[in-house]
Amino acid sequence: MPEPRRLPEPRRRSAPATRAAILDAARARFGADGFDRVTVREIAADVGVDPAMVIRYFGSKDALFTEAAEFDLELPDLTGVAPEDLADALVPRFFAVWEDSAGFLSLLRAATTSKVAADKMLELFTRQVSPALAAAAVDRPAERAALVGTQILGLALSRYVLRVPPLVAMSHDELRAWIAPVLTRYLTGPAAG
Amino acid sequence: MPEPRRLPEPRRRSAPATRAAILDAARARFGADGFDRVTVREIAADVGVDPAMVIRYFGSKDALFTEAAEFDLELPDLTGVAPEDLADALVPRFFAVWEDSAGFLSLLRAATTSKVAADKMLELFTRQVSPALAAAAVDRPAERAALVGTQILGLALSRYVLRVPPLVAMSHDELRAWIAPVLTRYLTGPAAG
DNA sequence: GAGTTAAGTCAATGACTGTTGACTTATCCT
DNA sequence: AGGATAAGTCAACAGTCATTGACTTAACTC
Numbered sequence: 001m002p003e004p005r006r007l008p009e010p011r012r013r014s015a016p017a018t019r020a021a022i023l024d025a026a027r028a029r030f031g032a033d034g035f036d037r038v039t040v041r042e043i044a045a046d047v048g049v050d051p052a053m054v055i056r057y058f059g060s061k062d063a064l065f066t067e068a069a070e071f072d073l074e075l076p077d078l079t080g081v082a083p084e085d086l087a088d089a090l091v092p093r094f095f096a097v098w099e100d101s102a103g104f105l106s107l108l109r110a111a112t113t114s115k116v117a118a119d120k121m122l123e124l125f126t127r128q129v130s131p132a133l134a135a136a137a138v139d140r141p142a143e144r145a146a147l148v149g150t151q152i153l154g155l156a157l158s159r160y161v162l163r164v165p166p167l168v169a170m171s172h173d174e175l176r177a178w179i180a181p182v183l184t185r186y187l188t189g190p191a192a193g
Numbered sequence: 194m195p196e197p198r199r200l201p202e203p204r205r206r207s208a209p210a211t212r213a214a215i216l217d218a219a220r221a222r223f224g225a226d227g228f229d230r231v232t233v234r235e236i237a238a239d240v241g242v243d244p245a246m247v248i249r250y251f252g253s254k255d256a257l258f259t260e261a262a263e264f265d266l267e268l269p270d271l272t273g274v275a276p277e278d279l280a281d282a283l284v285p286r287f288f289a290v291w292e293d294s295a296g297f298l299s300l301l302r303a304a305t306t307s308k309v310a311a312d313k314m315l316e317l318f319t320r321q322v323s324p325a326l327a328a329a330a331v332d333r334p335a336e337r338a339a340l341v342g343t344q345i346l347g348l349a350l351s352r353y354v355l356r357v358p359p360l361v362a363m364s365h366d367e368l369r370a371w372i373a374p375v376l377t378r379y380l381t382g383p384a385a386g
Numbered sequence: 387g388a389g390t391t392a393a394g395t396c397a398a399t400g401a402c403t404g405t406t407g408a409c410t411t412a413t414c415c416t
Numbered sequence: 417a418g419g420a421t422a423a424g425t426c427a428a429c430a431g432t433c434a435t436t437g438a439c440t441t442a443a444c445t446c
Contacts, residue, residue, distance in 0.1 A: 033306070034229075034305060034306035036227075036229035036230065036306065037229065037306055037307075108305065109305045109306055111354070111355060112227060112301065112302045112305045112306070112350070112354050113226070113227035113229065113230055113302055113305070113306065114230075118354065118355050118356070121355055122355055122356075122357065125357065142358075142359045143359045143363065145359075146351065146357050146358075146359040146360050147360075147371055149347075149351055149357060150344065150347035150348045150350075150351045150352075150357075150360070151343065151344055151347055151375075152347070153347045153350055153351055153355075154342075154343035154344055154345070154346045154347020154348070154350065155343045155347070157305070157343075157346055157347065157350060158339065158342055158343045158346055159343075161304070161305050161311065162304060162311050162314055162315055162346075163311070163315075164315065164318065164339050164342060164343075165335075165339075166335045166336045166338075166339040167339050167340075167343070170336065174385055177385030178340055178379070178385045181378065181382075182344075182375050182378065182379075185374065185375065186371070186375075189374075192367055192370030192371045
């Protein structure tokens with residue numbers, strides 16, 4: 001009985017494969033511990049590779065972070081959505097982004113400490129969130145979008161970084177039910193001032 | 194005309210004076226840059242003193258931070274306050290804390306990166322914020338207080354750390370007008386789920 | 387004014403860090 | 417088989433950091 005032909009476990013990965021592995025490990029570490037607390041050596045150890053490879057493939061720790069903190073919100077188009085349905089269209093999308101990749105948490109953690117990260121978060125907001133929300137705001141789109149941002153970021157910070165127990169205990173649906181009317185109000189309610 | 198008797202500028206401060214000066218400088222630095230990015234050497238240089246004194250008076254950088262991030266919210270007693278007046282009693286207090294001492298910002302910046310800081314923030318919340326808000330919540334006090342926390346923290350993060358332009362541009366009064374109904378709803382509105 | 391004590395300096399240590407360049411080794415092609 | 421090339425290792429550098437202990441100097445007391 002002949003041995004089944006088996007593809008040999010490659011002792012060396014292809015360059016794109018290790019590069020991707022490093023990027024994954026970086027996302028996880030940055031998301032969990034923040035930019036400053038993570039060392040290139042740790043990331044390399046996670047992948048089982050020499051620290052020099054991290055620099056080889058990404059150039060520097062900063063460049064690695066920049067790539068690890070990249071992600072797409074893919075917010076839905078809100079034009080023509082009824083006000084009472086706005087939040088229900090948005091909130092699940094945010095949960096998905098927070099829990100899928102560690103990119104967002106990486107960025108959030110870094111943004112409180114690093115100017116570049118804060119600017120990147122701001123750019124993400126003005127380029128992805130603000131335009132999407134503008135389609136739903138009855139007036140003052142910039143202000144209304146910013147207010148929605150405070151609530152969304154506050155929830156992410158409290159539930160995923162600080163892990164406030166009551167928030168961790170609540171389900172997605174419960175949270176959506178609490179948050180939705182607030183977002184609707186910010187977007188379509190009477191303006192202040 | 195005799196020279197007025199002048200207390201000689203002491204070339205050496207008293208120990209409590211330098212200790213206090215170090216603590217002030219630490220608060221400012223930690224509030225602006227976060228725990229990891231701040232060095233003991235910087236703080237010492239701000240005060241015009243040798244780095245060794247920082248350790249001498251506080252034991253370690255960690256211990257210094259712990260003391261620098263200490264502050265009191267002094268939230269008012271909310272028992273008997275009418276629902277529509279709740280937020281107006283609370284919001285100005287938060288603005289004051291955020292803008293007065295750098296203690297809160299120090300803690301917020303550190304909390305995204307350090308477990309101890311995050312726990313300290315959580316303790317602050319459960320020991321000061323939650324009890325005060327419980328007096329105003331119609332039911333589920335823990336959950337309602339946590340939700341208020343998300344909005345408050347989100348505003349602090351967006352306006353003072355990320356410096357989202359529309360939020361920076363708005364006055365205290367405008368922000369209060371936007372935020373107040375939301376806090377009221379979280380505390381006294383219909384429960385979700 | 388001598389002597390004690392408190393306030394502050396100084397230099398060094400040991401541990402990490404990101405980053406580099408020279409080297410080694412597996413894999414593929416012919 | 418043998419060389420070319422990609423993948424990966426290795427040791428070291430140059431810098432920074434918190435922390436330490438021995439030392440110096442000012443201020444106060446008797």
